[in-house]
Amino acid sequence: xxxxxxxxxxxxxxxxxxxxxxxxxxxxxxxxxxxxxxxxxxxxxxxxxxxxxxxxxxxxxxxxxxxxxxxxxxxxxxxxxxxxxxxxxxxxxxxxxxxxxxxxxxxxxxxxxxxxxxxxxxxxxxxxxxxxxxxxxxxxxxxxxxxxxxxxxxxxxxxxxxxxxxxxxxxxxxxxxxxxxxxxxxxxxxxxxxxxxxxxxxxxxxxxxxxxxxxxxxxxxxxxxxxxxxxxxxxxxxxxxxxxxxxxxxxxxxxxxxxxxxxxxxxxxxxxxxxxxxxxxxxxxxxxxxxxxxxxxxxxxxxxxxxxxxxxxxxxxxxxxxxxxxxxxxxxxxxxxxxxxxxxxxxxxxxxxxxxxxxxxxxxxxxxxxxxxxxxxxxxxxxxxxxxxxxxxxxxxxxxxxxxxxxxxxxxxxxxxxxxxxxxxxxxxxxxxxxxxxxxxxxx
Numbered sequence: 001x002x003x004x005x006x007x008x009x010x011x012x013x014x015x016x017x018x019x020x021x022x023x024x025x026x027x028x029x030x031x032x033x034x035x036x037x038x039x040x041x042x043x044x045x046x047x048x049x050x051x052x053x054x055x056x057x058x059x060x061x062x063x064x065x066x067x068x069x070x071x072x073x074x075x076x077x078x079x080x081x082x083x084x085x086x087x088x089x090x091x092x093x094x095x096x097x098x099x100x101x102x103x104x105x106x107x108x109x110x111x112x113x114x115x116x117x118x119x120x121x122x123x124x125x126x127x128x129x130x131x132x133x134x135x136x137x138x139x140x141x142x143x144x145x146x147x148x149x150x151x152x153x154x155x156x157x158x159x160x161x162x163x164x165x166x167x168x169x170x171x172x173x174x175x176x177x178x179x180x181x182x183x184x185x186x187x188x189x190x191x192x193x194x195x196x197x198x199x200x201x202x203x204x205x206x207x208x209x210x211x212x213x214x215x216x217x218x219x220x221x222x223x224x225x226x227x228x229x230x231x232x233x234x235x236x237x238x239x240x241x242x243x244x245x246x247x248x249x250x251x252x253x254x255x256x257x258x259x260x261x262x263x264x265x266x267x268x269x270x271x272x273x274x275x276x277x278x279x280x281x282x283x284x285x286x287x288x289x290x291x292x293x294x295x296x297x298x299x300x301x302x303x304x305x306x307x308x309x310x311x312x313x314x315x316x317x318x319x320x321x322x323x324x325x326x327x328x329x330x331x332x333x334x335x336x337x338x339x340x341x342x343x344x345x346x347x348x349x350x351x352x353x354x355x356x357x358x359x360x361x362x363x364x365x366x367x368x369x370x371x372x373x374x375x376x377x378x379x380x381x382x383x384x385x386x387x388x389x390x391x392x393x394x395x396x397x398x399x400x401x402x403x404x405x406x407x408x409x410x411x412x413x414x415x416x417x418x419x420x421x422x423x424x425x426x427x428x429x430x431x432x433x434x435x436x437x438x439x440x441x442x443x444x
Contacts, residue, residue: 098178134196302354
């Protein structure tokens with residue numbers, strides 16, 4: 001225990017975890033204070049009602065597109081020059097972007113402001129990387145669980161706070177308040193967070209047995225197995241991690257590590273699935289009610305209840321991942337989420353849907369921290385910033401594509417089918433993840 005505490009102090013310790021979690025919660029509050037009200041802001045800027053949907057898609061999409069392109073670049077710079085510097089760059093830039101957006105006078109200026117916001121992004125992967133590096137490997141699950149709880153609480157508080165501020169003083173002050181709050185959170189990181197010392201962390205080494213097994217399977221090509229290929233790829237990846245590679249070189253390293261590539265795809269499909277549901281939730285609530293009156297408020301309340309359930313169960317999934325393995329936890333949470341989504345597709349009314357959302361919130365909250373812990377345990381510390389940059393890119397592109405796919409399905413098949421298809425997707429991902437658990441799962 002004393003040795004573990006000593007190692008944590010060398011790395012930055014739980015103080016880093018708590019400060020970064022609080023800062024991330026503030027950023028999440030600010031993000032969710034703004035995002036639901038962008039269509040309202042477009043109306044304030046003079047966009048005609050018939051064109052609001054088109055402009056909303058543009059101002060959302062431009063941020064995700066640029067953030068997705070920039071994420072691996074910021075991750076590479078973070079690995080080279082420090083994760084704390086990257087978090088500070090992103091935090092101050094995001095705060096400035098929010099303030100600038102509060103001063104725009106037309107939709108084109110808003111589009112440019114959102115493009116700058118996409119360029120500014122990078123706080124989340126930098127903060128998560130620092131959290132994963134700030135504690136001993138055995139406490140990674142606990143640390144990421146705290147970080148995820150902060151994120152969930154921010155996502156719960158933000159919409160209510162944003163709606164309250166907007167109803168009292170209008171839309172523009174919401175951007176000013178958000179910008180100032182993000183800058184304050186970034187100053188917290190500047191003065192209170194210690195850059196993790198990754199030299200205090202053990203590098204990911206293969207055991208002698210694993211190296212012998214890789215050599216044996218490489219010698220017998222007719223009997224080569226996926227496990228042998230994975231170990232051989234790990235040897236090559238290990239040699240490349242310390243090199244100053246290009247962005248494409250980093251992608252090739254990840255492609256050479258099947259487990260890392262599969263984690264990237266899991267991040268993509270999880271975000272794809274989540275963003276399929278979010279834009280249509282209010283419409284689905286209105287359809288079940290028979291009227292769009294108060295549909296946004298009801299949908300927001302249902303989401304918040306699910307978020308509260310998730311905040312309660314986060315630590316349960318963290319403990320399960322630490323004791324039984326993170327891939328097993330991911331598979332179980334995906335299976336539970338998929339089954340409940342299939343039930344939500346059934347037309348049994350708003351109370352049925354709302355009650356099931358509690359279960360959705362309880363299950364789905366276990367996926368992202370477990371995915372992040374799996375990335376941490378399967379990535380060399382020297383490559384971790386780049387790896388989280390790539391998972392962020394996957395999430396951003398999932399955020400772009402998910403709503404487009406959902407709009408096509410809901411237009412031609414109906415909104416309920418979106419929930420059904422998303423449920424089936426999660427069940428399939430659960431099955432694929434369960435197949436990974438035997439070969440790659442290990443407790444932290």
